[in-house]
Amino acid sequence: MVDKKETTSQFLQNxxxxxxxxxxxxYLSIAFTALVLAVSIIFMQTRLLQVQSDLTKINAQIEEKKTELDDAKQEVNELIRSERLKEIADKKDLKLNNENIRTAE
Structure with a gap:
């Protein structure tokens, strides 16, 4: 078996x-090109994973902001309820005039 390895080695050397x-x-240029391609593929896959991670974080932030916006809209709707405004007007001895009510959008 050792002789076979040596002969294979000698054959390759010859x-x-x-x-x-x-x-x-x-052959050296083919090997070099293969090495460069392998490194490039690894780099691009790493970069792709990083971009996907950043995209996931940004999507999470967008969803968080949408939730905040929906909460703010709900709070505005609660604050401009007719019954609440009428109650505030009655406490201050004022008259409620619906034409003077404006909503912010």
Whole structure:
């Protein structure tokens, strides 16, 4: 078994020695290109995961702001209720005039 490994190793060494400079440059460029592609793919996947994480955070913030907006709208609706306004007017001895009521939108 050891002899077989040595012969394989020697065979590869002899085969590599027989390559011309052009062939060596060609194979080296293929190996280099494969390495660059592998590193680029890893970098792009890492960047994609980072962007997806940022997008998830931003979507969560948007949902939080929508909830705050809905709560504020509900509070405005409660504050401008006719019964509440009439009650406040009665406490202050004022007359409720619906034409003077404005809503903020």
């Amino acid at each position: 085969r590599i020695k027989k390559f011309s400079r052009v062939e060596k440059a060609f």
